[in-house]
Amino acid sequence: MGTLWSQERPPEEEQPTEQRSRWWAPARRLLTAVLLLGLFLGSSVVLFYFLWSCGPRPCKTPACWRLLKYYQASGNTSVPPCTDFFSYACAEAEGANTSFQALAEENKSRLQKILDAPRSWPPGSGEEKAFQFYRSCLDTDAIEAAGAGPLRQVIEELGGWPVSSNWTSLDFNRTLRLLMSQYDHFPFFRAYLGPHPTPSHSPIIQIDQPEFDVPLKQKQEQKIYAQIVREYLTYLNQLGSLLGGDPIQVQQHASVSISITSRLFQFLRPLEQQQAQEKLFRIVTIEQLQEMAPAIDWLSCLQATFTQMSLSPSQAVVVHDLDYLKNMSQLVEEQLSNHSDFLQSHMIFGLVGTLSPALNSAFREARRLLNRKLQELMGRPPTPAYDRGMQCVEETGAFFEPALAALFVREAFGPSTQSAAMDLFTTIKDALVTRLQRLPWMDEETRKEAQDRVTRLQVEMGAPGGAMTPALASQKYSEVRLGPNFLQSFLSGIRARRARIIQSFLEPFPHHRWQVSPWGVKAYYSVSDHVVVFPAGLLQPPFFHPAYPRAVNFGAAGSIMARELLHIFDQLLFSGNCLACDTYALERELQCLERGYAAFPSPGGTSFGGFHLLLESAADVGALAIALQAYNKRLLWRRGEATLPNLDLTPQQLFFRSYAQVMCRELSTQDSQDTQSPPTLRVHGPLSNTLAFSRHFQCPQGALLNPSHRCQLW
CATH class of the missing domain: 1.10.1380.10 (Neutral endopeptidase , domain2)
Known part of the structure; x- marks a missing residue:
């Protein structure tokens, strides 16, 4: 019965059902169309919001506004970037200093503010002696009143001087x-x-x-x-x-x-x-x-x-x-x-x-x-006018570095800055490890050894560990005797500094012995300790700041870090040091770089030559490639990229501008004793060997910085 009931219906019941079916079909199609349209509009809104939220936003933090002002003051955007990017980034730079020298001066000014601030310290501590020395250095009235007397006393202790006093003919x-x-x-x-x-x-x-x-x-x-x-x-x-x-x-x-x-x-x-x-x-x-x-x-x-x-x-x-x-x-x-x-x-x-x-x-x-x-x-160019205050800052910093290190680091390199810098370094190091896998001139055994050396590398940032412990720092100044005149204080500082350096080598010290001050601007790789060092003074604006767009930090500080990492392999490139490598491919890339650099016009008629200069240039090219690779990888994993406001540069263009900004220097200040290429070559050489630069600045084929052939040793 149930089956019959379900299959058989009276004729009068079938007619309304058919009518409803005919009415519902177009309604259903209309409803489906409305739903699809709503879904499309909704997804478009979501996609627009997603793209808008992930697109570059102008960075409007105080740090970015200061950087923008710095970039605007040092660049000449009317110069075609594809033919002279150095002038594009650096043409309007004022003064004879390099970007590093300008940063060094800024760091000394910060140290001077620390020394000028009124403070009290425990009697006999290194900090107390440092501040006393600084004040006695500034006391020019006392120095003038002493005249040449303190110097004559020193000369007498050395046996006198035949031209100005009785001379005891000492051995x-x-x-x-x-x-x-x-x-x-x-x-x-x-x-x-x-x-x-x-x-x-x-x-x-x-x-x-x-x-x-x-x-x-x-x-x-x-x-x-x-x-x-x-x-x-x-x-x-x-x-x-x-x-x-x-x-x-x-x-x-x-x-x-x-x-x-x-x-x-x-x-x-x-x-x-x-x-x-x-x-x-x-x-x-x-x-x-x-x-x-x-x-x-x-x-x-x-x-x-x-x-x-x-x-x-x-x-x-x-x-x-x-x-x-x-x-x-x-x-x-x-x-x-x-x-x-x-x-x-x-x-x-x-x-x-x-x-x-x-x-x-x-x-x-x-x-x-x-x-x-x-x-x-x-x-x-002439040196700046004599500044007694800055001279005293330099002398105090040289003689009392361990005592002042903690003060400077707390002022300029706080935990958030250090954490961001370490994160940047880790990303750069990972990019180098990845890049080593693609080098055609390395054999597999050398590649594994090279990757292992990068993995085992230690890094130190900010200041030496012992300098951040006040008790340890103060112990280094127990022999410093200040007075009775500034020359004697100066000599006491000289002796204490020399004894401190010698003792640091002789002590069984578990950490690397730093070769730069915390407010210095020179990074370096130590072969003996297999450690790379980045002082707090280097990881500062305009090279690095946690609030900067990532493009700036990777282009400036990131390329500096990558360059120091490549120094791990300097000896590998010397002839005969990598017997298992493809020496033909290695020599081919080195010769390619040499020809490419020699083709660039060089200021002052200087020539590009010498194996050491070639290695330095290869490191410049490799550092830019590694920093760019690390930056691109970071973009894939983290959204919300930023750029500088009112500069009309994409994040990728800002990356290259930040790289060039590191090299800014007046051409007339190039020292013939420098071991680096002239600044124009340090900008144009790496950029001309980077295809991404030509793409992002839309350089025509054949332009100076978009050659038909590129070299890539690293």
Whole structure:
């Protein structure tokens, strides 16, 4: 029955059902269309909101507004970016400083504000002594009142000076020991502790060339050379007069001192020549060194300088230019045989120049005038006007670095900034590990070893760990004695700094020994400790800020980080150091880079050459590629990219602009001693080898920065 009931209906019931069916069909189609239209409109709104929320937004934080002002002041956007991106980013930059030098000045100003703030410290603490030293440095009235008296006292302790006082003819090596150990002055050579050049990189005494007070060069025009000598002679005559010397006698001793300097300089061998001859260093014992350069009492001089060590004739030392030391010794023996008083004057002249920052205005003005004349002769912009406050900041920072480190880091590199910087570094390091997998010239075993080296690399940021512990920092200043005059305080600071550096090498220290101050702007890779260091002073605006668009941080600070990471593999690129690599492919890329860089017009007619310069340029190109790869990966995982307002740059364009901003520098300030390419090449070389740059700036094929062929070593 149930079945029949379901299948059979009266005829009168079937008609209304058919009518409803005919009416419902078009209604259903209409309803479906309305629903589809609503779904389309709704999804469009959602998609529009999604794209709008993920698109670049203008960053309007105070940090971004300051960066915008900085970029607008340093760029010239009327220049075509595809032919001269350096001018596009840097043409309007004011002053002779590089971007790094400008940042260094800003950091010193911040440190000066810290030192100027009224504070109280525990008696005898490193902070108390630092602030006392700074205030005594600023007390120019007391320094002027003391006159040349404190300096004369120092000269008397060294046996006097033939041109200005009674001279006790002391033993030459006794005077040299005092200069080295008590005044940190090395007139004929430098001696310092450093890591052994071969594994295990244990501390070892290094004997190197001296740092000359006169800017002589291996290749210098005779006219320029004569003018430099003339200006330096005038300066030495002034020093003798300020110390009451007879003008005729002063003139004679000053001339001989310059002659000694000139001859010592001629003994030097250029670094390129040492590299070509594979004589960068030699390891000898003190006894062997004594035989080869007998004029110096090496054991007594080194023992007095490195009192924390127990030395013997069998002690090994590293000698960086043995030929220089042999010739220097012969010159000293000649002077001792004929004119030992001239040799004494030469050492005193050099010491007075070293101590000039701690002397009265007459000595400082003589030094300032000399520096200005030398800058003019070398074709460099004049140095800024003398600022006593900034000079005192520099001296206080140099002598009391551990005590001031924590104060600077708390002021400039808080936890949020450090966390953001570490996150950036991790992303850059991961990008390098990924990139190593694609290098065609590396064999599989070398690739795995390279990736392992990156993985094992340590990183330190901000300041040394021990410097952030006030108790440990204060212990380093127990021997500092301030007074009775500023020169004595200055000398006490010199001695304490030298003892601190030596002790840091000798202590079994679990952390890396920093080579820069926390407010410095130089990152570096330490081969001996396999650690890369980024001081707090470097990770600052305009290179880095947590509130910046990611494009800025990756383009500026990220490329700096990537460059230091690539220094891990410097030795790998030297000929014969990677036997299992595809040397043909490696050489091909190096030659490609060399040809590409040589094709760029270089300011001042300088030429691109030398393997060291080639390696530095390869690191520039690789660093930009790694930073860009890391930035693109970050864009895939994190939405909400920002750009700078009113700059009319996409995030990718801002990335390249930020990279170039790091290199900004006036072309006339390029030093011939620089190991880097000129700033234009450091911008144009990497950009021309980056296809993404041409794409984002829509560079036509064949433009200077969009060549038909690109090189990519890394």
